[in-house]
Amino acid sequence: xxxxxxxxxxxxxxxxDKVSIDPATKRITREGIPTxxxxxxxxxxxxxxxxxxxxxxxxxxxxxxxxxxxxxxREALAMGADEAVLLSDRAFGGADTLAxxxxxxxxxxxxxxxxxxFCGAESADGATAQVASQLGExxxxxxxxxxxxxxxxxxxxxxxxxxxxxxxxxxxxxxPCLLGVARELNKPRFISAMGIIKAKNKPIAxxxxxxxxxxxxxxxxxxxxxxxxEIFTPDLKRKGEILTGTLEEMVDTVIERLRTAGVxxxxxxxxxxxxxxxxxx
Amino acid sequence: MMQFFQFTEExxxxxxxxxxxxxxxxxxxxxxxxxxxxxxxxLFPIMGELGINGIFVPEEFGGAGMGHTERAICIEEIAxxxxxxxxxxxxxxxxxxxxxxxxxxxxxxxxxxxxxAGTKLGGLAVTEPGGGSxxxxxxxxxEFVCGxxxxxxxxxxxxNYHADVNVIxxxxxxxxxxxxQLTAFIVEKGTPGFNVxxxxxxxxxxxxxxxxxxxxxVKVGEENVLGKVGAGAKIGMACISxxxxxGMAAICVGILRGCVEEGVKFANERILYGKPIAKLQxxxxxxxxxxxxxxxxxxxxxxATGKKDAKIPAATDFSLAKYFSSEAAVRSxxxxxxxxxxxxxxxxxxxxxxxxxxxASIPSGGTSHxxxxxxxxxxxxxxxx
Numbered sequence: 001x002x003x004x005x006x007x008x009x010x011x012x013x014x015x016x017d018k019v020s021i022d023p024a025t026k027r028i029t030r031e032g033i034p035t036x037x038x039x040x041x042x043x044x045x046x047x048x049x050x051x052x053x054x055x056x057x058x059x060x061x062x063x064x065x066x067x068x069x070x071x072x073x074r075e076a077l078a079m080g081a082d083e084a085v086l087l088s089d090r091a092f093g094g095a096d097t098l099a100x101x102x103x104x105x106x107x108x109x110x111x112x113x114x115x116x117x118f119c120g121a122e123s124a125d126g127a128t129a130q131v132a133s134q135l136g137e138x139x140x141x142x143x144x145x146x147x148x149x150x151x152x153x154x155x156x157x158x159x160x161x162x163x164x165x166x167x168x169x170x171x172x173x174x175x176p177c178l179l180g181v182a183r184e185l186n187k188p189r190f191i192s193a194m195g196i197i198k199a200k201n202k203p204i205a206x207x208x209x210x211x212x213x214x215x216x217x218x219x220x221x222x223x224x225x226x227x228x229x230e231i232f233t234p235d236l237k238r239k240g241e242i243l244t245g246t247l248e249e250m251v252d253t254v255i256e257r258l259r260t261a262g263v264x265x266x267x268x269x270x271x272x273x274x275x276x277x278x279x280x281x
Numbered sequence: 282m283m284q285f286f287q288f289t290e291e292x293x294x295x296x297x298x299x300x301x302x303x304x305x306x307x308x309x310x311x312x313x314x315x316x317x318x319x320x321x322x323x324l325f326p327i328m329g330e331l332g333i334n335g336i337f338v339p340e341e342f343g344g345a346g347m348g349h350t351e352r353a354i355c356i357e358e359i360a361x362x363x364x365x366x367x368x369x370x371x372x373x374x375x376x377x378x379x380x381x382x383x384x385x386x387x388x389x390x391x392x393x394x395x396x397x398a399g400t401k402l403g404g405l406a407v408t409e410p411g412g413g414s415x416x417x418x419x420x421x422x423x424e425f426v427c428g429x430x431x432x433x434x435x436x437x438x439x440x441n442y443h444a445d446v447n448v449i450x451x452x453x454x455x456x457x458x459x460x461x462q463l464t465a466f467i468v469e470k471g472t473p474g475f476n477v478x479x480x481x482x483x484x485x486x487x488x489x490x491x492x493x494x495x496x497x498x499v500k501v502g503e504e505n506v507l508g509k510v511g512a513g514a515k516i517g518m519a520c521i522s523x524x525x526x527x528g529m530a531a532i533c534v535g536i537l538r539g540c541v542e543e544g545v546k547f548a549n550e551r552i553l554y555g556k557p558i559a560k561l562q563x564x565x566x567x568x569x570x571x572x573x574x575x576x577x578x579x580x581x582x583x584x585a586t587g588k589k590d591a592k593i594p595a596a597t598d599f600s601l602a603k604y605f606s607s608e609a610a611v612r613s614x615x616x617x618x619x620x621x622x623x624x625x626x627x628x629x630x631x632x633x634x635x636x637x638x639x640x641a642s643i644p645s646g647g648t649s650h651x652x653x654x655x656x657x658x659x660x661x662x663x664x665x666x
Contacts (some may be wrong), residue, residue, distance in 0.1 A: 071290075078294065190305075191298035193332030193345035196291055 001055035001155055001175075003048040004108055005081065005118045006135070007063045009035035009072045010125040026228035027094065028125060030066075037072050038125075042079070042188035043181045044118030047150055049080045050186070051116065055155050058082045060111055064092055064103050070204055077199035078191045085111060089208035094221030097130040103219060104131070105138035106212040116158070117178040121146050132180030143178035144171055148185050286580065288354075295351055299358040302331060311363035314488030315634050320369050320443075321488070325399030333359075334373060335397025338381055342389050343397035348590040349524075353531040353582055360535025361542075362631075364638035365488025367535060368645065369402075371528030372440040372489070376403030378524040379448040379465065383508035383516050388467065392446050404444035405525075406436040406494050407517050414651050416514060417461045421496060423451035429500050432466065435478070436494040440645070442477050443490050445470045448520075450513045463513030467505045474499040485634070485641030521646060522655075523589055526599040529646040530582045533606035536635050536642070537575035540610070540617040543632055544571055547621050558620070567620045571613040578606035597659040604652035610639035 011019050012034045020029045037045075048059045061076040063069050064087040073084035087107045095103065108117065117139075122129035129145070136143025149161035153172065160171045163182055173179075209219065217223060243250040255265050288296070306324060314321055328334050336352045338344025345351075352374060360367035377396050380388055380403075395401040409419045421434025432451055436442075446469060453464040468475055478493025508516050548559035548568060558564045585598035614636035618625030625632055643649055 071294075074290075075294065075297075078298070190302045190327075190331055191294070192330060193295055193298075193336055193347055193351065194340075195332075196294050196298065197346060199294075200291065 001051055001057035001115045002113050003051055003057065003059045003116045003118065004111060004114045005041070005044045005048045005059065005061045005076070006104055006120075006131070007041040007045070007061055007072065007076055008038040008120070008123050009063065009065050009069045010038045010123055012036045013124070021231055023231060025094075026231055035069070035072060037075060038120050038123045040120035040122065040124075040181065040183050042120075043183055043185045044120055044179075045076055045079050045081060046186045046188040047179075047181055048116070048118050049189070051152065052080075054152060057115070060085060060114075062087065062104065062107050062111070064088070064095070064100055064107070067206070070206075073204050074199050075191065077202040077204070078195040079189060080195060081202075083202060084204040086204060086206045087208075087212070088206055089219075091209045091216070091219045094224060095219070096224035096226035097126075097128050097134055098225060099218060099220055099223035101131045101134035101138055102223060103212070103214065104135055106214050107207060108135075108139065110207065110212055115155075115175045117141075117176070119178065119180045121180045121182050129180075132178060136178040139178065141176050141178055142173050143180070144173060145180040146182050147179045148182045150179070150181075150185060286583070288350075288583075292351060292354060295347070296354050296358060298331070299333065299355050300361075302327075302333075303358050303362055307359060307366060308362040311366070311488070312628070312631065312634065314363060314365055316487075316628075318482070318487040320490045321366060322402070324366065325373070325402060327399070328370065329397060329399030333370070334399045335377070335393070337374070338377060338393055338397055342381070343394035348586070349527060350583060350586040350590055353527060353534075353586045356528055356531035357535040357538070357582075360532040360638075361538050362535075363488060364532050364536055364635075364642070365486050367532045368440055368486050368528070368642075369489040371525070371532065372405065373403045373444075374528060375405040375520055375525050376441075376444065376446060376448050379405055379507060379516055379520045380446075380467065382519065383465070383512070384467075387504070388507070392467065396446060401445035402441055402443070403446045403448075404439065404441035405448045405517070405520055406439045406442070407450050407521065408436060408438045410435060410437050414647060416517065417463065419450065419452060419461070419463070421449070421451045423453050423464060423466065425453075429502055430466065430505065432468070432474075432496050432499040432501065434496045436496070437478075438481065438491060439494055440486075440489055440491050442480075442492040442494050443470075447475075447494070448507060448516075449494070449496070450517045453510055453513070462511045463517065464510045465507040465513040465516045466501055467507055468496075468499060468501060472499055472501065483641055485637030485639070486645070487637075522596040523599055525646040526603040526652075527582070527586060527589070529642055530578070530585070530599065530602035530606045533603075533610040533639065533642055534575070534578050534582050536610040536639050537571070537578055537606065537613055539631065539635050540571050540613040541568075541575050543630070543635075544568055544617040544620055547617075547624065547630075551621075551624075564620050567616045571616050574609035574613045578602065578609050581605055597656060600647075600652045600655040600659075603646060604649050604656065607639065607642045608649055610642060611636065614639050 015033045022029050052059050059081040060083045061081045062085040067088050119132035144162050146163040147160050148163050151159040153159050157174050162169050243253050258265050332345035333355045335344030336347050340346040356367050356371050380392050396403045423430050423432045449466050449468050450463050452461045454462045474497040476495045478495045480492040548564050549557050551558045581602035585595045585602050588595040617632040
């Protein structure tokens with residue numbers, strides 16, 4: 001069984017305080033910020049390694065990212081994947097989910113023979129949760145999203161459960177298929193020292209635009225219909241004000257202000273326990 | 282051109298991998314192991330799968346085939362959160378190093394795979410009630426009687442005294458000058474007459490088991506002799522000086538990193554007079570001192586492990602690293618406590634444990650005074666005008 005796992009390098013959460021958004025390009029500034037494999041993508045790698053253990057075959061990891069993503073791929077190889085492919089080209093830069101999934105689809109078509117493709121359900125940075133399904137559409141294969149349970153029926157079909165709002169759904173899905181996996185699916189293995197040594201000699205192919213059968217206008221920023229709107233920091237300043245007057249007047253003012261702000265304050269004449277029949281508003 | 286100090290890509294990846302394991306499996310439980318003084322034996326098979334147990338053991342014996350720098354990285358990462366587990370691991374390594382460096386092919390093939398896998402625990406027992414540093418003055422004896430060795434004596438303050446595979450030093454005779462000749466044996470748990478004694482209730486490094494080994498008419502064959510008869514002192518000293526002290530220095534570097542990270546975290550979060558205490562110079566001085574201790578200890582340690590991996594004798598280097606880093610860990614954990622004020626003595630915060638662990642690290646692998654003697658001896662001989 002040949003399995004492909006799509007992974008994405010995302011900023012290391014330890015450095016979130018250094019992540020910023022470029023006001024001109026409206027994109028996340030990633031330069032100099034160490035990356036990790038998107039956490040839920042590791043669940044995809046784990047699922048792939050478990051399937052390989054049962055059915056044999058090969059696990060290939062693929063990512064579309066800048067050249068330093070070789071480190072993330074090496075980590076996936078150390079987990080146990082057999083081969084890695086890095087899609088890296090200046091022309092791929094600035095891609096939204098549509099252009100990303102298109103480029104990944106072309107990379108996967110070049111890899112060729114596959115039975116299952118795993119993606120993480122969503123990324124820890126963008127969190128659009130769109131790429132898995134879009135990729136399934138580009139490849140015109142069955143695809144399921146938010147997979148939290150996976151049992152192979154045989155080497156031709158999988159028994160899959162997906163999370164849906166307030167419940168779950170069960171599916172029998174024929175291969176080849178694509179699964180966007182949730183974190184609940186499994187517990188990704190730790191990387192071993194032996195895995196690190198083996199990873200050193202495993203192949204990492206680096207493919208650019210010229211290596212793929214792509215239409216230029218579908219790549220990168222050009223191929224991305226998503227346009228970021230205004231980016232601003234909401235004004236969250238607070239203002240203190242000391243009210244004057246009698247207690248009753250001040251309470252009336254507070255209630256009036258709350259009502260003006262849209263809070264539904266109900267009037268009641270029920271006497272409270274601490275005063276004689278005065279009642280509360 | 283001299284290169285600046287830098288770990289390899291593989292070493293960085295190993296550190297990251299071990300850190301992930303430690304943050305998931307060690308950090309959340311470290312305080313509980315300390316409080317109950319429980320050694321988490323269930324982690325040894327997991328560390329076996331990750332290659333941590335056999336990190337410096339060749340692949341043919343079930344190890345990862347890496348070196349002593351990688352070993353120090355593993356121990357440092359574990360000690361960052363649990364110095365107790367780290368000393369249990371480092372002692373496990375000590376027993377394995379003795380067998381790897383001095384054992385026969387048969388002994389290596391028999392013992393190392395299970396020790397690497399973590400299905401068995403290793404240890405090295407040298408210290409006796411009469412002291413650990415008076416190496417040749419030990420009292421445990423082994424006599425060759427009717428084709429087998431009979432061991433009698435008592436070992437104390439033995440880390441991993443519950444180990445399955447123990448390397449034990451004994452007196453087997455005297456040389457022409459009347460000095461004790463030592464021989465090392467491999468003794469397996471369960472051998473008749475070989476029993477654990479009292480469990481020590483330690484100040485620090487809790488979560489590792491320390492106690493006595495009672496050795497009464499323990500009979501083992503010639504195949505249990507490690508190295509040659511009479512080579513026990515060499516084996517014991519080689520392992521303690523270049524593997525034991527390396528491990529202790531790595532533990533102290535881990536404690537020191539804990540002091541840096543916990544100190545910085547607290548200094549940034551604790552608000553006093555309307556601003557984080559990190560803005561106060563008095564606190565910055567403490568942070569600077571802790572950081573300097575950490576960086577200097579790290580350089581001494583990894584400079585020594587680099588030499589060892591390059592097969593350059595590094596006993597004095599490890600003494601320097603162990604001496605400096607253990608004393609640094611004591612003063613830096615005290616400094617971290619100082620900057621935390623009252624919070625420093627609350628056990629919810631780990632720095633009090635760091636101080637206890639650092640104090641307990643001083644006698645392990647030779648006290649600071651012993652390290653000073655070694656350093657002075659080497660210095661007086663090497664720096665003659």
